[in-house]
Amino acid sequence: xxxxxxxxxxxxxxxxxxxxxxxxxxxxxxxxxxxxxxxxxxxxxxxxxxxxxxxxxxxxxxxxxxxxxxxxxxxxxxxxxxxxxxxxxxxxxxxxxxxxxxxxxxxxxxxxxxxxxxxxxxxxxxxxxxxxxxxxxxxxxxxxxxxxxxxxxxxxxxxxxxxxxxxxxxxxxxxxxxxxxxxxxxxxxxxxxxxxxxxxxxxxxxxxxxxxxxxxxxxxxxxxxxxxxxxxxxxxxxxxxxxxxxxxxxxxxxxxxxxxxxxxxxxxxxxxxxxxxxxxxxxxxxxxxxxxxxxxxxxxxxxxxxxxxxxxxxxxxxxxxxxxxxxxxxx
Amino acid sequence: xxxxxxxxxxxxxxxxxxxxxxxxxxxxxxxxxxxxxxxxxxxxxxxxxxxxxxxxxxxxxxxxxxxxxxxxxxxxxxxxxxxxxxxxxxxxxxxxxxxxxxxxxxxxxxxxxxxxxxxxxxxxxxxxxxxxxxxxxxxxxxxxxxxxxxxxxxxxxxxxxxxxxxxxxxxxxxxxxxxxxxxxxxxxxxxxxxxxxxxxxxxxxxxxxxxxxxxxxxxxxxxxxxxxxxxxxxxxxxxxxxxxxxxxxxxxxxxxxxxxxxxxxxxxxxxxxxxxxxxxxxxxxxxxxxxxxxxxxxxxxxxxxxxxxxxxxxxxxxxxxxxxxxxxxxx
Numbered sequence: 001x002x003x004x005x006x007x008x009x010x011x012x013x014x015x016x017x018x019x020x021x022x023x024x025x026x027x028x029x030x031x032x033x034x035x036x037x038x039x040x041x042x043x044x045x046x047x048x049x050x051x052x053x054x055x056x057x058x059x060x061x062x063x064x065x066x067x068x069x070x071x072x073x074x075x076x077x078x079x080x081x082x083x084x085x086x087x088x089x090x091x092x093x094x095x096x097x098x099x100x101x102x103x104x105x106x107x108x109x110x111x112x113x114x115x116x117x118x119x120x121x122x123x124x125x126x127x128x129x130x131x132x133x134x135x136x137x138x139x140x141x142x143x144x145x146x147x148x149x150x151x152x153x154x155x156x157x158x159x160x161x162x163x164x165x166x167x168x169x170x171x172x173x174x175x176x177x178x179x180x181x182x183x184x185x186x187x188x189x190x191x192x193x194x195x196x197x198x199x200x201x202x203x204x205x206x207x208x209x210x211x212x213x214x215x216x217x218x219x220x221x222x223x224x225x226x227x228x229x230x231x232x233x234x235x236x237x238x239x240x241x242x243x244x245x246x247x248x249x250x251x252x253x254x255x256x257x258x259x260x261x262x263x264x265x266x267x268x269x270x271x272x273x274x275x276x277x278x279x280x281x282x283x284x285x286x287x288x289x290x291x292x293x294x295x296x297x298x299x300x301x302x303x304x305x306x307x308x309x310x311x312x313x314x315x316x317x318x319x320x321x322x323x324x325x326x327x328x329x330x331x
Numbered sequence: 332x333x334x335x336x337x338x339x340x341x342x343x344x345x346x347x348x349x350x351x352x353x354x355x356x357x358x359x360x361x362x363x364x365x366x367x368x369x370x371x372x373x374x375x376x377x378x379x380x381x382x383x384x385x386x387x388x389x390x391x392x393x394x395x396x397x398x399x400x401x402x403x404x405x406x407x408x409x410x411x412x413x414x415x416x417x418x419x420x421x422x423x424x425x426x427x428x429x430x431x432x433x434x435x436x437x438x439x440x441x442x443x444x445x446x447x448x449x450x451x452x453x454x455x456x457x458x459x460x461x462x463x464x465x466x467x468x469x470x471x472x473x474x475x476x477x478x479x480x481x482x483x484x485x486x487x488x489x490x491x492x493x494x495x496x497x498x499x500x501x502x503x504x505x506x507x508x509x510x511x512x513x514x515x516x517x518x519x520x521x522x523x524x525x526x527x528x529x530x531x532x533x534x535x536x537x538x539x540x541x542x543x544x545x546x547x548x549x550x551x552x553x554x555x556x557x558x559x560x561x562x563x564x565x566x567x568x569x570x571x572x573x574x575x576x577x578x579x580x581x582x583x584x585x586x587x588x589x590x591x592x593x594x595x596x597x598x599x600x601x602x603x604x605x606x607x608x609x610x611x612x613x614x615x616x617x618x619x620x621x622x623x624x625x626x627x628x629x630x631x632x633x634x635x636x637x638x639x640x641x642x643x644x645x646x647x648x649x650x651x652x653x654x655x656x657x658x659x660x661x662x
Contacts, residue, residue, distance in 0.1 A: 009655075025567060026477050027407035027551050028373035030469070035366035041449060042359035043464060045418040047456040076358035087376040087418070087462040118372060121462075125378040131418040131452075131462030133374060138361070146357050220358050236356060324340075 003099065004092030011099065011122060018103045020116045023083075029118035031082055037137040042073035048128035056171035059098045061193040062130065063105025065272075069223060070134035071113055071197035072274040076221035078144040078202060079136035083118040084110065086132055089125035102130070113199055141215065142206060144278070148218035149237035153302040154285035158201050158276045160295035161226045162263055163251035165270025167192030184253035191251065195274040204291050205278070212284040219278035227268040227322045229277040230300070230308055237279075240305025243322070245312040249295040260316065268310075268322070334430065335423030342430065342453060349434045351447045354414075360449035362413055368468040373404035379459035387502035390429045392524040393461065394436025396603075400554060401465035402444055402528035403605040407552035409475040409533060410467035414449040415441065417463055420456035433461070444530055472546065473537060475609070479549035480568035484633040485616035489532050489607045491626035492557045493594055494582035496601025498523030515584035522582065526605040535622050536609070543615040550609035558599040558653045560608040561631070561639055568610075571636025574653070576643040580626040591647065599641075599653070 003011055016024055023029050033039070044066065046052060052062045067084065074081050086106070090099065106117065115134075167188035170176060178185070198221075209217065218237060222229040226248065234241050245264060254263040267273075279302055280288060289296045308322040334342055347355055354360050364370070375397065377383060383393045398415065405412050417437070421430065437448065446465075498519040501507060509516070529552075540548065549568060553560040557579065565572050576595060585594040598604075610633055611619060620627045639653040 027404040028371040028410065028465075028467075030408065030471075030474055031370045031372070032471075033364045033366075033368060033370050033468075035364075037364060039362045039364050039370065039413070039466070040359040041362070041414070041416055041464075041466065043416040043418045043450060043452045043462075045420055045452045045454045045460075045462060047420055047454055050455055073358040077361065079359065082370070083372070085372055085374040085464055087374045087464070089376055089378055089460055119374060121374045121376045123376045123378055124381055125376075125458070125460065127457055129376075129420055129456065129460055129462075131374075131376060131460075133372070133416055133418070133462075133464035134359075135370070135372065135466065136359075137364075140361075140363075143361055 001096045002092060003090055003094050003096055006096060008122060011096065014096065014100060015103055018107050018117055023116065023118045029083065031118065034137055038140050038143060040074055040077045040079035040136045040138055041133065042070055043131065043133045044069050045129060045131045056168060057193065059101035060105030063102040064109040064194055066130050066132050067106040067109040068195050068197045068274060070132045071115065071199060072221045072223055074134055074136040075197050075199045075202060076144060076219065076276060077138060078142045078217065079138035080199065080202065081113055081115040081134060081136045083116045084132050084134045086117055086120035086130065088120060088122045089129040090122065091126060092124060094128065142209065144217045144219045146218065146220050146233050146236035148216040149233050149239050149279040149302045151239055151302055151304045153279040154282045154298045155230065155241060155243065155300040155302065156278045156280060156285050156288055156296065157226065157249065157299050158198050158292055158296050160249040160251045161222065161273045161275065162254050162266035162270050163188050163191035164195055164272040165266040166251065166254045178257050180253060180257050184256060188251065188253050195272060197274055198276050201276055201292065205288060208284050208288050212281065214280065214284060217278065217280065219276055222273050222275045222277055223271060225269045225271040228324060231322055231324050233277060233279060234308050240303045241300050241308045242303055243300035243308065243310050245310055245317055246314055247297050247299045249297050332427045333423060334421055334425050334427055337427060339453060342427065345427065345431060346434055349438050349448055354447065354449045360414065362449065365468055369471050369474060371405055371408045371410035371467045371469055372464065373401055374462065374464045375400050376460060376462045387499060388524065390432035391436035394433040395440045395525055397461050397463050398437045398440040399526050399528045399605060401463045402446065402530060403552045403554055405465055405467040406528050406530045406533060407475060407550065407607060408469060409473045409548065410469035411530065411533065412444055412446040412465060412467045414447045415463050415465045417448055417451035417461065419451060419453045420460040421453065422457060423455055425459065473540065475548045475550045477549060477551050477564050477567035479547040480564050480570050480610040480633045482570055482633050482635045484610040485613045485629045486561065486572060486574065486631040486633065487609045487611060487616045487619055487627065488557065488580065488630050489529050489623055489627050491580040491582045492553065492604045492606065493585050493597035493601050494519050494522035495526055495603040496597040497582065497585045509588050511584060511588050515587060519582065519584050526603060528605055529607050532607055532623065536619060539615050539619050543612065545611065545615060548609065548611065550607055553604050553606045553608055554602060556600045556602040559655060562653055562655050564608060564610060565639050571634045572631050572639045573634055574631035574639065574641050576641055576648055577645055578628050578630045580628050
């Protein structure tokens with residue numbers, strides 16, 4: 001069954017099953033706001049064959065990843081989600097089933113964070129695109145910004161990097177012969193198809209902020225790569241950083257499979273791991289890393305410089321200055 | 332100059348000129364919220380050659396219309412705007428100038444309502460699409476809903492209908508010979524290219540709500556046509572309506588140019604006039620119409636029925652039952 005056979009009203013009826021019935025049905029969605037919080041808004045657009053491909057990504061996974069990317073942006077701001085809207089552009093020939101699976105994937109990810117789809121728009125288009133806007137709430141004093149990293153701060157990552165990029169490689173090249181076990185292969189592919197937004201970090205971070213009386217937390221998510229995140233925060237904060245290559249947590253499976261250089265390249269430039277990068281005073285950083293566990297690490301420190309230097313304690317890689325040009329460019 | 336020549340970062344630098352500098356630069360935009368208000372969110376997606384065409388619409392007009400459509404949805408909910416996000420998908424060959432003009436048109440419309448562009452996303456795509464999400468605030472007791480029309484309510488329209496559709500006709504058929512004056516022609520074309528969201532209605536409506544102690548106001552905007560708006564409100568409210576054809580305010584220029592039947596068809600089914608349809612007790616409705624002036628009118632009343640009947644006092648058109656199938660269908 002194709003969308004043009006059931007029409008806009010038919011498709012809306014199906015998709016409304018994924019939305020809270022008391023919120024939809026008007027020109028806009030109405031949501032209560034908790035007093036004294038700020039509203040955080042973030043948008044992502046995904047285009048078929050640019051950001052996803054049926055070769056590597058089922059419609060469920062497209063939905064999950066789109067939702068995860070937006071929730072990750074909220075986590076990066078320190079905000080808990082209120083809801084998302086979905087702007088969907090589709091050819092009339094798109095199978096109805098494809099759209100249902102997309103929404104299933106989105107809601108699977110959203111339900112883990114009690115986040116409703118509160119509205120959207122469906123339009124005809126020669127190619128599929130999914131535009132998601134997520135909005136959340138944060139206490140003004142707990143808002144995480146890019147421009148507040150301070151000289152002396154430790155740089156924390158909340159988990160391991162490079163797994164999503166490695167999983168993509170495995171999906172793109174089914175004939176790839178690797179020394180990976182079945183479990184490792186599946187773990188890397190899952191890291192690519194079902195990345196987890198790190199909203200779970202926030203309550204733990206708030207405890208640390210509270211116990212250390214911290215203000216002006218700086219950070220962002222690593223969706224465009226770990227190197228990009230460090231560079232963006234340093235650029236916005238007008239500081240530099242020294243990053244210790246051996247401290248970057250690589251996924252166990254990538255170490256088993258790839259050379260150290262390749263695994264590190266995936267970690268720095270691969271993107272889509274959706275971890276958080278946070279800059280905190282050293283003692284608070286250590287405590288956060290200990291409480292998070294599971295790949296969280298202090299990977300470097302903020303210095304008074306205009307450069308971000310990657311250093312290798314084992315001296316296997318010469319010092320290098322990181323720059324944005326190796327990251328993903330949209331044009 | 333094409334976008335692919337300046338890249339994503341180059342384009343972002345240009346577009347950031349259209350955004351408040353203190354709000355952009357993070358993973359999400361942060362906005363203060365007034366306590367005790369509800370958040371209203373609405374999304375629209377526009378696709379090149381489906382929703383706009385370079386034949387009829389300059390990039391400035393695409394921008395204006397996209398912003399106006401979203402502000403109109405907020406007005407339809409009774410909400411004042413806080414900001415919008417823009418998700419832009421573009422081929423690399425798009426002229427940089429085209430995108431600048433799009434943003435100029437958007438901000439021209441937004442500035443009239445003190446509404447900032449607070450963020451967005453720019454991605455590569457084979458075709459141009461513009462996904463806008465607007466968010467606003469409304470006091471819970473002043474929220475306008477579709478499902479609250481009551482038997483006995485008068486149906487108010489805030490202005491004239493059919494001008495946008497007539498303007499489109501003139502733009503599509505430059506060789507169209509009409510008996511229109513240059514002024515009338517320009518007025519109709521402007522109605523299509525630069526529709527005005529009726530946020531100005533809200534303070535006047537609030538006065539009436541206050542002085543008549545009204546609760547549960549029902550309504551929506553007429554962006555998909557006046558017939559669609561009446562039908563949607565009646566369907567959601569589980570009521571019917573009788574609409575008096577002679578009371579529907581037609582644009583003077585359409586009366587000069589078209590048969591009465593054609594002008595009425597444009598008014599009922601043309602869409603994109605972006606007026607509001609509101610259901611209020613009769614006395615309150617008369618006062619609202621008087622205060623609004625300029626085409627505002629009571630066009631009918633809500634009845635206990637499952638049908639919406641169009642009646643012509645002059646008996647030139649036989650009674651007809653309105654239905655949604657004549658409205659714009661997206662697939």
